[in-house]
Amino acid sequence: MFFLMVAGLALLAQVYVWRRMVWDTTRPGRARWIGTAVLVGMFLLMLAALLGAREMRPETARWFAWPGYLWIAVLIYSTLALVVLELPRLVLSRRLALRGRVQRHREPARELAEPSGAAAGPEPAESVPAPEEPVDRGRRLVLARGTALAAGVAALGVVGYGASSALGQPNVKRVPVRLDRLPADFSGFRIAVVSDIHLGPLAGAAHTERIVRTINEQQPDLVAIVGDLVDGSPEHLGDAARPLRDLDAPEGSFFVTGNHEYYAGFEGWRAELERLEVFSLLNDHTTISRGAGRFTLAGVNDVAGEDIDEGPDFDRALAGTSADNARILLAHQPVLIDDAVRHGVDLQLSGHTHGGQMWPGSLLVGLQQPSVAGLSKVDDTMLYVTRGAGFWGPPVRVGAPPDVSIVELGAGLR
Structure with a gap:
């Protein structure tokens, strides 16, 4: 359709x-x-x-x-x-x-x-x-x-x-976010958020290397890839993804599916990403510890997974987590924010929108998603949406430059 x-x-x-x-x-x-x-x-x-x-x-x-x-x-x-x-x-x-x-x-x-007369000559024909x-x-x-x-x-x-703009170096956006339940040990904790890399025929290994270099230069504590990494199979795009192995973050690199992963066939990519030391959070979570403090990092599948009974499952993703710990959720589409609010998530990190990619696309995206780009608040949950580091379709970005976002966490009242 x-x-x-x-x-x-x-x-x-x-x-x-x-x-x-x-x-x-x-x-x-x-x-x-x-x-x-x-x-x-x-x-x-x-x-x-x-x-x-x-x-x-x-x-x-x-x-x-x-x-x-x-x-x-x-x-x-x-x-x-x-x-x-x-x-x-x-x-x-x-x-x-x-x-x-x-x-x-x-x-x-x-x-x-x-004047008419003999001198004037014969009468002219009717004007046409x-x-x-x-x-x-x-x-x-x-x-x-x-x-x-x-x-x-x-x-x-x-x-x-x-x-x-689309084929150049992605911008680095620094986003301070304060979370009430975040322990003081994590003040200054930096999460590199990148989305919508869209490896494919127009974006290969050089594109990935540029993004990895941009992330590593910021020295993040953790890397979050929030979906739409690929537009093809591991057999065709394995070489393009290989530079992800060079991501350097003490707490590791994590990934959640976007809609395009399901178009490409995700099972093969799950094994490929694990080989590259990028760990998938498929309706799952992990605990990040620092000193005596800890927070929950959870991830849910994209809604496109519902077609194969692998859609987002918040109960499963957050099962066994403590309500006393801050919860940070990786979810490809911002539209999942209402579910995040109901499940007591403190911060949702998303992509998918590309910021509209090509104006006036941002006006259309705003009709489908609660946020096109940037930081916002829904009830007690913060939502951050990156514009993404790649492109889909035309290698063109107008009014929505690519970015890698550095979310810097702070403890205390928002």
Whole structure:
């Protein structure tokens, strides 16, 4: 259903862009056919990227994933730019049409004003507006080409900026959080929160190395990977994940599933991550101790696991934990915050939203999730949502730069 919805919207946008940037800007002939063929080809590459990239080896998939996914971003921002330009285009088109009608009415008036007689020669034939029509068509063509050029330049500029953001070094965000039940021994305890790395045909080992290097430079006490690590199988992406072995945190590195892990087949990844010394909290918990103090670190499966009876189970994840200890929960989607509140969780760490990834995506994400990014509070539970360190689909981020978040815990009243 998700694919059909995306494909349907993309087809509508594709037809609109074709009409404004090909049909309106060309005369019948070779140029129009070439423009149409290019747009059809890009649409097919986009469908191939959406349908086939996860099932192929990255070195094969990237040949159509790069142009196909980038075209999605260009299509989105071309459509937005053309929509914004519709009103001025319409106004200018009306003014040109009005100017043409005025000029055609002035010609007969000038002819009637000229003196008649023998010297004036034979009476002219009735004025026909048809000779002026090519002039009007030429003006409309110039306007259409100017609009298409402005929209194309704007879209390419935004996509270029967004690609440099998505493929660059993730930002480091420092987030102080005070928890009432946290023992004083943990004041200053640092959790590196990273999500939505999305290893795949466009994000390989170099992407992972960059993220690992960013995390290690912050010298965290614990690393929390809150889902959507991969977009493919261990057989295809094992090399891309291997740098995770270099994560350096005294209390270890922990992982919970996101929705994309279930698309890729998680069982193989569970064994692979354990080999890389990244420990999965699948509806489970562990206790983190420092001096005489301790807190519970729990993790729940993503809601996508419900399709195979492996959905989030808070009772199981928190079974046997003490209500006197602070509870920190790793949960991929912020939408689980209501369950976290009911189970007495002090802090939930989530991802999934990408911060919207490409504006105005943040407006749509806000309709589905209680938080798009950042720190918030729901009843007595704190919720922190990272924008994620990778990208899904287009390697583009606009208004939502990638980040690695360092959550620094403090004891005492919030």
